[in-house]
Amino acid sequence: MLGKTHAAVGAAAALYVVYPDTIEGVVFTAAAGIAGGLLCDIDSPKTAIHQKAILLLTGVIAVIAIAFLNGKTAGDIAQAGAWLISKSADPRAFYGAILLLLCIVAAFTKHRTFSHSIVFALSVWFLMSRAFEPAAVPLTAGVVSHIVLDLLNEHGIQLFWPFSSKLRFKLCSSKGAVNSFLFYLGIGASFLLAAESLGVFTRAQLF
Template sequence: MTGKTHIIGGIASSLAFAQLTGLDPVIMVGAGIIGSLVPDICHGGSRMGRALPIISKLINLIFGHRSFTHSLLFLVIISFLMDRLLPYEALKNGLMVGMISHLVLDMATRSGIQLFFPISFKVRFPVTIRTGSLAENLIFSALTLVSFYFGWQVLGYYI
């Protein structure tokens, strides 16, 4: 998936989560956007990889692309660290929801992800799409509509 699809996925999922939990939707969306980009730190050409090039190269050298940072192990470690370092629930949940949305979207690609890293087994959906294809644009559009729906629900208070 492209960066824009991951971002809209993070927005849609964090707004939906804010609707369910009552957590601050503005914090959730900001954290969801960042979280939706974090797993691609392992790819030097990604937004996160370009923002943190040294960390990106190091992670890619050690683990490669779509392995450790696209796994349940990574989510557990990040969750553990956030529980110790971040006191604000909306921030922690937004980051996690964004990262989970990233993994789900990447499971829709032909490459899949190593969800159970260090086991090299790739997980992907039975029907997959190519990155940048018409199918991805349709997913982007659907996620945009979901974002508007939940955005209206939870941000109506601010409007």
């Protein structure tokens, strides 16, 4: 599927699960759903999110290199790192750092493997629920929607990673008519769910 399809369906999935009742809630939920919908493809070098992960890693390496150049030892750097992720700091920062690390690791795995698995979806939910609880459910809904959409794809995904068997339903290709249909379905469903959440109409009026 194309990124825009994953974004649209991710937003719809998050709005359906969370059912926010304020305009801020709708925007936040849709944004978290879009982020989740795009996150899984961090393992594809073609995506912007993959390039951001590489940039982030380059930044971390640059900070370590500068510390070395300033006479810090490996022990100093390890100590600073340990402090950053220690429980003595805000525990939310600890879980946020682990989530970021998980995403960087995912960026270096083979496409449609680790970041398209149940293990990844559960890890994202667990870490985000401790780092920033309000985003956990909509973000995970976006991730799950991505995994479900890619299951329809002819390439298949390693849903049960670390097991290597690939699951696929071969219903469509990454582009093409089914992809376009799902994109418009996602956009339409997002607007309907947002309008329903805000009380513009009720589900009973629609059907």
